[in-house]
Amino acid sequence: MSEPSYPLWRHFPEPALLASRDLDSGELIFPALSADSPLAPRHETVPLAGVGEVYSFTVIHPSPRSGEAPYALGCVDLPGPVRLFGRLCGKPRPAIGDRYAARPDERFGYVFEAVRA
Incomplete structure (x- = not known):
């Protein structure tokens, strides 16, 4: 990269x-x-503060021929305020209001990882 x-x-x-x-x-x-x-x-x-709340999301279901598993993309509201769009990792299905932390990612630059309560 x-x-x-x-x-x-x-x-x-x-x-x-x-x-x-x-x-x-x-x-x-x-x-x-x-x-x-x-x-x-x-x-x-x-x-930017690294932890925010999911504002909106969607689950993508790639073609079975791609070999990729379904994944979530969403908007996360960080303090500031700033709303960022990215891949949501760590849960099979996120929910509005879930807390996610930004983390570096080689492929996408950043992703959001679910914060465990």
């Missing part, structure tokens, strides 16, 4: 997705803007 021109994650002290916050309005943009973006001077790069 090739490295993006700007980082998606901050890995220390704990992994956190990176966003850009508008210095005037506080609005968050995900993913973070690259340093060479004309908008960069008006934004700061900030880590």
Whole structure:
């Protein structure tokens, strides 16, 4: 996998997705803007809280010929506020309001893993 021109994650002290916050309005943009973006001077790069709640989801049922098992995709509301779309892992079927944590993923950049109560 090739490295993006700007980082998606901050890995220390704990992994956190990176966003850009508008210095005037506080609005968050995900993913973070690259340093060479004309908008960069008006934004700061900030880590996003890693745990949020499922807002909406769907379960995808790939063709049996693909060999892939069904999987869930959904929108997760993180504090900030920011709503992200991604793969939901760790439960066969998520529910609205379930808590999920963002984690790095080689294939997709990030996925959401169910948080056990």
